[in-house]
Amino acid sequence: MASWREIWRPGRTRDSLLALMSAVVLGIWQPAGLLVTIALTGLVRLALRHGRQDALPRLPTALVVALLVATLAWFKYVPGAWPGVVPLGLSFTVFRLIGVVLDVNALRTPLAPSRLFAMSLFLPTLPAGPITTVRSFRDAEAGETARQIVSHAGWRILQGLARKFLLADTLYSLVIAVWLERGVARLEPYQCLVLPVLLGLYVYWDFAGYSDVAIGVSRLLGYQVPENFDRPYSSRSLTEFWRRWHISLSEWIRGRLMMKLAGRRPSQARLHGATLASMALCGIWHGAGVGFLVWGLWHGIGLVGVHLFQDAERRSETLQAYSKRFLGDAVATGLTFGFVTIGWIFFFLAPADAWALMRGALAWRGGGAAALAVPAIVASALLLAYLGAEWARSVWMRVPPLLRVSAQTVLLGILTYALLLTRGGRQGFFYAQF
Amino acid sequence: MRRAARALFLCLLFVATLEVCTRVEASWRWEAPFWGPYSSEMLRITDEIGTRNRPGARFEKWVINSAGFRGPELQVEKAPGVVRVGVAGASEVFGLYESPDKDVTAQLRQQLSASAPGRFEVVNLASAGITPPRLRELFERWAGRFGFDAVVVYPTPAFYLDVDPPSHTVGPHAGHGASAPEAFSLRLPDKLWRALRELLPAGLQAWLKRVQLDKVRRAHAPQWVWSAAPPERVALFESDLLELVQSIERSGARVILATHANRFASPPRSEDEAIMLGWIRFYPRASPECLLDMERQANDAVRRLGSEHGLRVVDVQELTGKDPRYYADFSHFTDEGAARVAAALGAEVRSLATTREAP
Numbered sequence: 001m002a003s004w005r006e007i008w009r010p011g012r013t014r015d016s017l018l019a020l021m022s023a024v025v026l027g028i029w030q031p032a033g034l035l036v037t038i039a040l041t042g043l044v045r046l047a048l049r050h051g052r053q054d055a056l057p058r059l060p061t062a063l064v065v066a067l068l069v070a071t072l073a074w075f076k077y078v079p080g081a082w083p084g085v086v087p088l089g090l091s092f093t094v095f096r097l098i099g100v101v102l103d104v105n106a107l108r109t110p111l112a113p114s115r116l117f118a119m120s121l122f123l124p125t126l127p128a129g130p131i132t133t134v135r136s137f138r139d140a141e142a143g144e145t146a147r148q149i150v151s152h153a154g155w156r157i158l159q160g161l162a163r164k165f166l167l168a169d170t171l172y173s174l175v176i177a178v179w180l181e182r183g184v185a186r187l188e189p190y191q192c193l194v195l196p197v198l199l200g201l202y203v204y205w206d207f208a209g210y211s212d213v214a215i216g217v218s219r220l221l222g223y224q225v226p227e228n229f230d231r232p233y234s235s236r237s238l239t240e241f242w243r244r245w246h247i248s249l250s251e252w253i254r255g256r257l258m259m260k261l262a263g264r265r266p267s268q269a270r271l272h273g274a275t276l277a278s279m280a281l282c283g284i285w286h287g288a289g290v291g292f293l294v295w296g297l298w299h300g301i302g303l304v305g306v307h308l309f310q311d312a313e314r315r316s317e318t319l320q321a322y323s324k325r326f327l328g329d330a331v332a333t334g335l336t337f338g339f340v341t342i343g344w345i346f347f348f349l350a351p352a353d354a355w356a357l358m359r360g361a362l363a364w365r366g367g368g369a370a371a372l373a374v375p376a377i378v379a380s381a382l383l384l385a386y387l388g389a390e391w392a393r394s395v396w397m398r399v400p401p402l403l404r405v406s407a408q409t410v411l412l413g414i415l416t417y418a419l420l421l422t423r424g425g426r427q428g429f430f431y432a433q434f
Numbered sequence: 435m436r437r438a439a440r441a442l443f444l445c446l447l448f449v450a451t452l453e454v455c456t457r458v459e460a461s462w463r464w465e466a467p468f469w470g471p472y473s474s475e476m477l478r479i480t481d482e483i484g485t486r487n488r489p490g491a492r493f494e495k496w497v498i499n500s501a502g503f504r505g506p507e508l509q510v511e512k513a514p515g516v517v518r519v520g521v522a523g524a525s526e527v528f529g530l531y532e533s534p535d536k537d538v539t540a541q542l543r544q545q546l547s548a549s550a551p552g553r554f555e556v557v558n559l560a561s562a563g564i565t566p567p568r569l570r571e572l573f574e575r576w577a578g579r580f581g582f583d584a585v586v587v588y589p590t591p592a593f594y595l596d597v598d599p600p601s602h603t604v605g606p607h608a609g610h611g612a613s614a615p616e617a618f619s620l621r622l623p624d625k626l627w628r629a630l631r632e633l634l635p636a637g638l639q640a641w642l643k644r645v646q647l648d649k650v651r652r653a654h655a656p657q658w659v660w661s662a663a664p665p666e667r668v669a670l671f672e673s674d675l676l677e678l679v680q681s682i683e684r685s686g687a688r689v690i691l692a693t694h695a696n697r698f699a700s701p702p703r704s705e706d707e708a709i710m711l712g713w714i715r716f717y718p719r720a721s722p723e724c725l726l727d728m729e730r731q732a733n734d735a736v737r738r739l740g741s742e743h744g745l746r747v748v749d750v751q752e753l754t755g756k757d758p759r760y761y762a763d764f765s766h767f768t769d770e771g772a773a774r775v776a777a778a779l780g781a782e783v784r785s786l787a788t789t790r791e792a793p
Contacts, residue, residue, distance in 0.1 A: 402440070405444065406443075406444070406447055409444045409447045409448050409451070410447060410448075410451045412448065412451075413447070413448045413449075413450075413451025413452050413455065414451060414455060416448075416452065417451070417452050417455035417456070417459075418455075420629055420633070421452070421455070421456070421625055421626070421629045422455075422459055
């Protein structure tokens with residue numbers, strides 16, 4: 001009788017088993033959603049052309065991509081279009097499948113049906129990514145012992161749960177929910193200034209926490225999925241931010257949308273137009289609200305601005321000198337953070353509330369506790385998000401093993417308590433709604 | 435050996451972390467002492483007055499004032515022109531599942547204060563598990579001195595289906611000192627037990643309750659379980675209630691009676707079966723039919739007492755109409771249910787106050 005290790009070694013058997021297990025779990029939870037996901041994956045299978053150069057797909061790529069996009073639009077933007085539920089992680093599934101069909105057909109990469117279904121139904125990444133591609137969804141590298149895998153993956157999951165349940169949910173239930181319930185119009189000016197920062201931290205801890213869990217669980221299952229965050233708020237420009245924030249989505253948008261819209265050797269104007277259009281679509285991908293569109297356009301305008309500035313800097317030595325003198329790393333990071341933070345206002349709030357919040361923030365004249373609170377909170381947020389993490393990482397590696405495992409045990413205890421023994425304050429994963 | 439010691443240390447560290455988290459949460463949410471004793475037992479005391487709420491105690495959302503009543507502080511002498519209203523009963527009106535300040539008495543206080551600011555003072559005279567004889571004891575030995583103008587009585591008939599009927603001998607409590615809570619005890623086991631109960635699937639919970647009930651009943655003959663409310667228990671309920679009413683009236687307060695409400699409709703809803711099991715396990719001698727029969731007969735007795743003695747009766751059972759939205763379990767209210775009851779009681783209290791003022 002074959003051992004479990006033999007069955008679970010990389011290959012078609014493991015992919016098939018994984019797809020089957022995922023289907024069973026998803027089927028119990030959301031049978032209609034499972035059927036839609038399987039149908040879309042089957043459709044993609046028919047559009048794949050790989051192997052010989054002259055091999056033709058049974059369905060044209062463009063038709064399948066159009067059908068995938070139409071399905072997404074149908075479920076997501078037509079209210080009450082489907083009487084049941086929207087398939088879990090549909091936005092991510094559609095992007096994943098479009099990526100598969102474009103990549104496989106362009107690269108002629110072989111893709112077994114078992115692999116396609118394993119990718120499409122892979123539970124850890126199904127609800128909210130990372131958006132895997134044929135290349136980024138890999139079998140984990142061999143070489144680690146089972147104990148090392150469990151240790152590394154377990155620690156990653158623990159980190160993710162801590163980010164999500166200790167940081168994101170605590171911040172949300174203690175401050176954000178209370179302030180939003182009070183109503184934006186009733187917030188103090190300093191609260192209007194601080195709220196966007198808190199929203200930015202919340203979404204980062206929530207989504208990065210989810211991604212940590214997805215990456216850790218994938219590793220336990222023997223797979224490697226791409227990283228989704230790389231300390232995004234330490235970015236010195238908006239272009240860098242988008243290389244560090246929701247990496248799998250931004251790479252997808254850049255490679256499969258923006259480059260296609262811009263075409264080969266595009267003019268400056270066309271490139272900027274493609275950037276704006278791509279970011280607008282990226283915004284709408286999150287939902288049909290005006291706020292998402294404004295958020296996307298805000299980032300599109302920001303990216304075009306950065307490109308224009310960098311072009312001008314390349315041409316002008318004076319600008320280079322000024323830039324070097326006044327735009328050090330700290331200032332650039334602060335400006336990028338501020339720009340991204342303003343964007344979160346549109347992302348989270350209805351347009352009327354967003355404008356009210358900005359008016360409230362502009363009314364801030366300092367003074368009292370607020371004068372200290374605003375810069376302190378912003379600075380703490382930055383320190384916590386980047387410097388703290390970097391410093392903690394370096395210190396962590398020097399900690400004696402017993403102390404390290406003790407700290408992990410304490411964290412596990414706190415998480416167990418937060419998850420199982422205390423009521424209220426827990427939110428669903430924010431990005432799972434998209 | 436070294437590995438075992440290390441594993442033991444980590445297990446202890448894990449448990450210690452959970453214990454510290456329990457204490458930190460209680461301190462932060464409920465202002466509980468971090469080190470001192472802290473349990474629901476702290477809310478009760480048995481002293482020369484009887485078994486009642488411990489003055490000045492607090493546990494989670496329940497805060498007892500220095501007079502031993504749930505709610506804000508209270509002076510013995512009421513301010514001139516103020517109508518002081520008491521709400522007497524067991525856990526249904528003491529407040530169990532409602533959010534803080536959403537129990538029946540708190541909502542009655544808020545509603546009366548909104549309609550006539552400063553005119554009414556509403557006091558929660560209830561205590562979990564208190565029977566009519568014990569309420570009478572409390573009123574005669576303690577609560578009566580607070581000069582109530584009106585007292586709402588919301589009696590719980592199910593207590594009369596206990597194995598032993600409520601004792602109606604009001605006498606001195608010799609030898610009963612204040613039961614002091616333990617100086618230090620782990621809070622985690624209680625927390626774990628409560629969490630476990632919530633996590634267990636409803637079916638499994640029902641099965642466990644059934645096993646518990648069957649175990650008690652197996653020790654007795656089949657006729658030990660009542661299929662209908664025993665007439666002597668109904669009669670005892672009625673006489674105890676009458677004595678309580680007379681005792682309150684002797685203090686000069688007017689009595690408003692309320693019928694007892696439960697969620698069980700006829701025919702029963704599918705989800706009610708497990709809830710009934712949760713109720714009946716407190717009264718192993720009673721079958722579901724017996725419990726509902728007791729409720730029906732006791733409510734008839736309340737109405738009869740009202741009409742015979744000229745008392746106002748608020749028919750809470752009729753008002754809530756068995757609507758499951760109003761119940762958190764078999765008979766305890768949700769915030770919405772408590773609001774509904776408070777509104778009905780409020781109308782009666784306002785009407786009573788107007789009648790008293792009329793020349």
